[in-house]
Amino acid sequence: MATNPPDLRPDLAPRARIEGTARPGQPTIGMVSLGCPKALVDSERILTRLRAEGYAISPDYAGADAVIVNTCGFLDSAKAESLEAIGEALAENGRVIVTGCLGAEPGYITGAHPTVLAVTGPHQYEQVLDAVHAAVPPDPDPFVDLLPASGVKLTPRHYSYLKISEGCNHKCRFCIIPDMRGRLASRPAHAVIREAERLVEAGVRELLVISQDTSAYGVDLKHAEDRGHRAHITDLARDLGGLGAWVRLHYVYPYPHVRELIPLMAEGLILPYLDIPFQHAHPETLKRMARPAAAAKTLDEIAAWRAVCPEIALRSTFIVGYPGETEEEFQTLLDWLDEAQLDRVGCFQYENVAGARSNALPDHVPDEVKQERWDRFMEKAQAISEAKLAAKVGQRMQVIVDEVDEDGVATCRTRADAPEIDGCLFIDEGAGRLAPGDIVTVEVDEAGEYDLWGRLMP
Secondary structure, eight states: OOOOOTTSOTTOOOOOOOOOOOOTTOOEEEEEEOSSHHHHHHHHHHHHHHHHTTOEEESSSTTOSEEEEEEOOSSHHHHHHHHHHHHHHHHHTSOEEEEEGGGGOHHHHHHHOTTOSEEOOTTOHHHHHHHHHHHSOOOOOTTTOOOOTTOOOSSOTTEEEEEOEEOOOOOOTTOOHHHHHOSOEEOOHHHHHHHHHHHHHTTOOEEEEEOSSGGGTTTTTTTOEETTEESSHHHHHHHHHTTSSEEEEOSOOOOGGGGGTHHHHHHTSSOSEEEOOOBOOOHHHHHHHTSOOOHHHHHHHHHHHHHHOTTOEEEEEEEESOTTOOHHHHHHHHHHHHHHOOSEEEEEEOOOOTTOGGGGOSOOOOHHHHHHHHHHHHHHHHHHHHHHHHTTTTOEEEEEEEEEOTTSOEEEEETTOOTTTSOOEEEOSSOTTOOTTOEEEEEEEEEOSSOEEEEEOO
């Protein structure tokens, strides 16, 4: 049984799950979805529109009349992965439409793969549909082609990502996401709640709230109220918490008003879990990143959150080897991590990204130093994780079942674990009767570096 590895790229979505069969003669589209959960939601929306127009969705290249590749452009390594996926789709199928973040640089794609049928940018749904129509005309049969009430989902049926906004107003020097996806554009609160209601009605047990900057939700709408719902993250979290599903918040920027969410966690309305990308802890490093340099104040905030909700789980991501990072600055980060005692931690080694302002900074850190610092950082994070999990042995807690294998071993997650990026809890005995989506009580009887094992309680 594999345990959660420490070197997963912490921005990746779960692997897209595509199922279904086509009726005779039905036009069929394949999908490759790369990158973050926000891109996965884009893929779901594209496929939902295509299913509504009578297209079948193929899980492989061979059965598809054309393939859509939804790309990632977050890092140069992600761009290379996207180009490789496009090349593989061309080799296996030959008819490829490219969309997503890397689609904001069409010349970069066509320079490597000039035979792609079309290139569109991120969340350009209409342009993607136009490209599909041109390549594979629709042929709907309204008596046969039925669309699920919740639309096409690429995650397991029991959890779903809920995207509440697009874009970002921050200007971090290492990030080009605002250039690709634009400024913050929040969805109306009533539209978010209605989508969440449909998902819960369709059997979703956990809603994973995502955006580029979740805590800024509604700023662009001036927190307007419409149809009984106010566009503010606190109000939205409270409304979502009333639907009866687990609600997990991702990508929360540590604004002061985040403290208003913590009582909702203590009350049990939303999960006691915050995913906050701190990125670093040294003031000078944060200044070069163009991020607020308030690491000491952040420690005070963390202490205040824990005072209100002691069981809160904190996840964050960090960058090591940022241009100009000295050994002293890196040591400050390690010391900060020691004091913060975060529950879940991911880490990137800095990479140049075409178009990012950080590329022009002086004193880039050699690759071997980045690797050495990443190793030391992850060693520290692993030790903290191992100690925190060991303290859970003997506790009883609720878990949600993700999978039950043929040997009857259940892979679950605690309330402190998001899909794919965090740890798991395994039930080795008596789990054969469980099914994905079940929420059960276990007693933890063993702990590892990132994962737990437990026994099912009656």
